[in-house]
Amino acid sequence: MSCPCNPPFRSEHIGSLKRPTELLAKRAEFDEGKCTREELRKVEDEAIRKEVERQQQVGIKSITDGEFRRHMFWDGFHNNLTGMKLINDPPAEIFKFYVPDVKAFVNSPAKKPGDTMLCVGKLVRDKPMYRPEFEYLKSLVKPDEVRNLKITLAAPEWYHLRHMDNAFDSNVYANADEYFADLAKAYREELADLYDAGCRNVQFDDPLLAYFCSESMLEGMKEEGRDAEALLDQYIKLYNDSVRDAPKDMVIGLHYFKDRASELIPEAVSKLADDRISKKLFQQLNAQVYYLEYDTARAGGFEPLADLPKDKFVVLGLVSSKFPKMEDKAELEKRINEAADFVAKGQGSTREEALKQLAISPQCGFASHSEGNPVNFDDVIAKLQLCTDVAKKVWSDA
Template identity: 25%
Template sequence: MAMSTEPIGSIPRPPELLAAMRSHASGEIDDTDLGKAQDEAVRDTIRRLEGIGSPVVTDGEQSKPSFATYPLDGASNLASDGAVIPFADGHQRQLPRITAGPFRYRVHAERYLRAALRHATVPVKQAVIAPSALSLLYPGAGLDGYPRERFLADLADEAEADIRGALDAGAHLVQLDFTEGRLSLKLDPSGGVLDDFIALNNAVLERFTEAERARIGVHTCPGGDQDSTHSLDVDYVELLPKLFRLRAGAFYLQMAGESRPDRALAVVADHLPEGARVFIGVTDPIDPRVETPDEVCERVLAAARHVPPDRLGTCDDCGFSPFADDTSTSRETAFAKIRARVEGTALAARKLGV
């Protein structure tokens, strides 16, 4: 069969949608008008991905406020002064903080998937946020009457429902976004926080059957926001062995932006779980230069020296616009990079005979 190639998630929003979002925030248009703009952006995203020849598509996260905070949209038990994520260029993102329990998702990813399925003629992949990321919402000082243990139990239930809803609605694959994995090693080089993240995510993944986990993947990268990263300086070799302890059927790894990909790929070869597939990033969303299909092909062939081609696929390193206000990469550049990924993967597959 042909080598698989898949997008990770977000695509830069079109100007019309960004304008509609601003108008909605200012009260100039209502929810219905915003919904129409979002649906048109989803339709156009899927149409363009299919036109490029992408065998699997996403909705481009056009309707999400961000890849991380979509479950919280409209929640009333939040404060704005949560955990701060610093990026290498000096800018920051700040998560909210829960102020009271119980913790519940206000929005589940199934909503986005069903909207995308109305427009797609090929399989649709659905990205969800990993429970480990949302565990950062709980304040370090604790909450009266709502201990951390109860919060984590509620979070695990909600994360399971988020994944299961998308699987039941017909997702080709549900992808957990785990960008906080590499970041955790920057915050805690001992690996204790990473161990806690892995344990929490596995507590959710182990609720699914082996057949269901074959349709669940995990994506990791060093962050990619406003053309900067939060943890690229953390040695990938410190993350990958533990990452592969996750009970998932597929792994999506940033690799195009890695300075020593062969070293990381050797670790992948040593630790990739039996039966799992690995998708290697072959385009770098924070690099403004568009890769050529030949460059993509060479990256695939390099990966195939470590991983058997029948267990290998390709992807983008990360989403192109994980937060709705990130306009550092144009929509046209994103689609040009995706085209190079699709064409370069096909070229490599022919050379490898798969």
């Protein structure tokens, strides 16, 4: 699979950005019934317009709308599917407590996983989902820049991992394969609609795949009689079925939340599992670009990059989006070269050749949820500028 972004943009950002206070205030008004949807949309539009200008000023090419119309990064897909139902205050027994983030919610002050969604009828995509977000973003840039715009998508297995067989009504779908087939069909339709609108760059945000490195989750599945390896294969097939009909000039990216996910995994992440999972994701999942988190030691080393195929790309998330402290440019350059050396070793190529398959970005979005991380607008711009500055230093064509 060839990648149309050849070479890729050497400096990227993941997608979600710090929400301005006026947007948060207006959304709170809307949630309380104190303003209309149109009044909220006007504030969203203006916030996005300003954010696009900021990204352009620091040299970011793969511009996003910062997910300013969403509360959480996974919003927009499952909640717009006919057949899905919001479950308020769901019973604990429908959750799988060996899943790290479910366990984290239970151990939080809330003491429960919170609201969720379940499939109660046939899944049907009968309306646009992300296209309205893209259409407005498209209106803010020049025609020749539209192909660079990026839309982020929810991970397809988002609710299944939390609930397994409880994720769907057995009277609707006899098994997970049937459920996944309709889910993948909905994604194919969404990607086709986005492509029709001019979108050529999408990124699936997936913090769940990294949980297959968690020994406690793997042990929990084993005790339940579930084959974790087979489930991971099912999820990879779900992804491949979801992007099966994507045109060749549509970039399919996967953001693998390795570092973020490890915050929720209390035990040391299994290096054996990490190597195995990374190899499968690189070589079996049909994405062209992988956004990987590498800003802390717990995210692991660059060793899995030795399995990167020659026709795929990795965006190294070396800059933290969680804290305002700036990284050292020389250290970032050093780590990029270290990563390139692992790619080169696996492919029998040179560092210079391997560097063509790499780029740099923050390790995650600056606001995976509307409240965001403890960084301000100046911090965000400084971090993005750092990425572009380092990219220009390492890649002369950046």
